[in-house]
Amino acid sequence: MSQCPQRVLTDVTVTWDAHANGAQRTTFVKHGTVVDITPGSALSAAYGGPGNLSGVIPVGQRGNESCLSKAAVSN
Numbered sequence: 001m002s003q004c005p006q007r008v009l010t011d012v013t014v015t016w017d018a019h020a021n022g023a024q025r026t027t028f029v030k031h032g033t034v035v036d037i038t039p040g041s042a043l044s045a046a047y048g049g050p051g052n053l054s055g056v057i058p059v060g061q062r063g064n065e066s067c068l069s070k071a072a073v074s075n
Contacts, residue, residue: 002036006053014046
C-alpha cells in the first residue's frame, strides 16, 4: 500500500527528468488515476500540485483496513 495515495483530478501531461543524463520524459496521466506522491514534493508540482491531486484515503484511516474496498479480492 502506498504511503501518500493521491487521486489525479484532471488529465495532465507530466514532464519529469527520468534519466541520469537529464533527458526529460513526458507521460500522460488520465484523471482518476491513483498515484503515490508526497504532498509538497517536486513530483507533486509536476502533477499540478494540490489543485490537481486529492488524497484518496484520509491520514487518520491509513492502515485501517475497514475503509478499503475488497471488491478485487477473491478466494
